[in-house]
Amino acid sequence: MTSHYQVLIIGGGTAGIMTAAQLLKNKKSSSVGIIEPADTHYYQPAWTLVGAGTYDFDKTAKPMASVIPEGAVWIKDKATGFNPEKNSVLTESNGSITYNYLVVAPGLAYDFSLVPGLGDAIDNGVVCSNYTDPKHTWNVIKNFKGGVALFTQPATPIKCGGAPQKIMYLAENHWRKNNVTAKTDIVFATAGTIIFGVKQIAKTLMEVVDRKDINLRFNHKLVEVDGANKIAWYELTKDVSAGGCVVMSGDDENKHLDEKFQYNYKNVKVTVKGDRYGIHYDMMHTAPPSVAPKFVKESNLVNSAGWLDVDHHTMQHNTYPNIFGLGDVAALPTAKTGAAIRKQVPIVVDNLSLLIQHNKIGTQSYNGYSSCPLVTDYGKMVLAEFDYNNNFTPDPKLKQLLIKDSSKEHWRLWMLKKFMLPYLYWNKMLKGQNV
Template sequence: MTTHHQVLIIGGGTAGIMVSAQLLKKDKNLDIAIIEPAETHYYQPAWTLVGAGTFDFSKTAKTMASVIPQGVQWIKDYAVSFDPDVNTVITKSKGDITYDYLVVAPGLVYDFSLIDGLKEAIDKGVVCSNYTDPNHTWEVVKNFKGGTALFTQPTTPIKCGGAPQKIMYLAENHFKNKGLKAKTDIIFATPGSVIFGVKPIAKTLMEVVDRKDINVRFHHKLMRIDADKKIAWYELAKTIEENKCVIISDKTEGKILDPSVQHNYKNVKMTIEGNRYGIHYDMLHLAPPSVAPKFVQDSSLVNDAKWLDVDHHTMQHNTYDNIFGLGDVAGLPTAKTGAAIRKQVPIVVDNIALLMKYNKIGNQSYNGYSSCPLVTDYGKMVLAEFDYDKNFIPDPKLKQLMINDSSKEHWRLWMLKKYMLPYLYWNKMLKGLNV
């Protein structure tokens, strides 16, 4: 069985819903269909707050049927492969679907196999992740009685690169309120060389780290989790100079700690085996490794890194002119966030509309804009807005909220994160309005 649609969209997440809603605003007679197997649509940016006990998980969910725009056909099925040479998507149970224009926006998936032991450990006991089960994260944070609280992230791109830090800052705040600070060591182990890629934001975050007395360990690649022994095993992504060391031990007498690897050093329990450093933890929060869905990776539509191969400015596929891609699946050198999607959608919609009418795309150009709301305390936030070149580009509208410098912590930014953004998401963005 083969069916046909003018515009076929894969994915009922932020990108898919926004594209369909904005296309209908341009032409309400368009024949649009969305392939999406899930019954529920989540507002995932609030999961950070759920994991810190300050947002109700149920309020992050709505039925998929309620967010798909009226007039768009919902194909409740899985896309399993592409045949772009004959404009066809093959589904799991609904047969082949052909299209004039295809929008690929299925988001990303987690590949637990990339870290040994992660599949067995995740969301059980003291290993938690806001990305997979924020309610469990809150249970872990709430039940923590002191010791080593380890926060970490993988080497792959992830949704909102700042998210693994946000929960750490909120957890520290919670531990302090519970009187646990004196018997707690907080460690942030990251494969990166800096805490954040945008300089004014990094400056503020390092001040937050110092204020909260957090040990940051740079160049740390997470390789394995031993959930039984509660050890996270790392390899270093840089070579240490001769007279320097990564940790203090009985073998490092006369050496100094490498400041490019260790900031605010804490001498927590460690085990060394070969070239691996095992950090013993009493709680572990991590972002799981993230990849494009298998049906995308296995297709002819991806780049060498196995993300969707689209033009960085037009979002048009680099081989097939009638295919566009956006959101987390797109191979773009910027952060994978809903804020990035907000800027990508109008360009995709404009290009499809012009292709239909004039057989050529427009001259709108996506500059790599993304935004990461970095919660630093209950009631404080920094807003990192940046482009492909990691320039800090704050939205002029913030002045209306009386926020003069969003690279500094502000309570009004917290209000924006907790109350305004969820409202704008459900009531404006998903309805096809530009905000």
């Protein structure tokens, strides 16, 4: 196997495969290598639906060999480090591989040490996560018989920030159909201060929250999980005691929060210990705390927050001009989604091809576009599309689906999520077509 490539790509996920496919389809590169250790490529956006029992997990997986673009060399190995001065990447089994241009797109990694106790609790008993095992999530949801259903997320960046909400809305729908909601208090606890950063979407989601009688708890930073006693521990990221905000109801066990911290209050059992606030749950869904993969985080290619340091508009590395980064690993202040990658790839490919041909990058600029399909019920969805400034930026193509306003719930958006997007992903996006 050759150990030098004109373009070397780290990662066989959405970003890596799409970049390779577009480079080769348009004959922009003479040799492309893809470093990827996994045997299987997953369509992860459907895992929300798997966790709600309405999509077959096996249909989200294909052999990695089947998605590697024709003409690319699959280096089935793990990248372990960088030597950017020598234009080389270190690997576990193949030693050093050199390149003219490097694309870093290995996705993200989970670091359970950031929330002690979560690693032991997750995918075990009543604690579940669509991010790690959506089949277990569905088992937890369908076997839940009532009590406190806690949906939460860590304070780190995560894949698709809307995902912890989507599964909550679908779970409520399932429980309503099965007469479990009357015996259930649904709590959504987040370190954020609002339900969603785009105003038009937030307005619709608050209507959904009202309809489903969900208790929102803001400024809640998840810091520990006690799986044995079923308590999620939080630090409150705003001072609760200022101005007599905290309401006491007899004892510390029932201390509850003012309206700056919660909406649609439910008197669920809590325990207060020092500056920590523990919510007792009967089932919990969360996202794992996420970081850049270790070999990236420990390299000199990252910013102070530990993510790949690239220009927000060109995706070119801020120190090494022959390195690009995109997808979940990139330090871009937008949501980490496949939809964001769909808009990032053509710009990276354009810049790479111009560098190869003319030793300069192009003028195309990524505006931070991302989208979050927010499923609100079985058969209903809202599509949040937005840019770096959280401007609502709906795709004009939605008009072809007879959808006038994608910030409102619509059954056609559900059809897009469940049927059209997976088809486009496997048959168009991964084949190098712009969609």
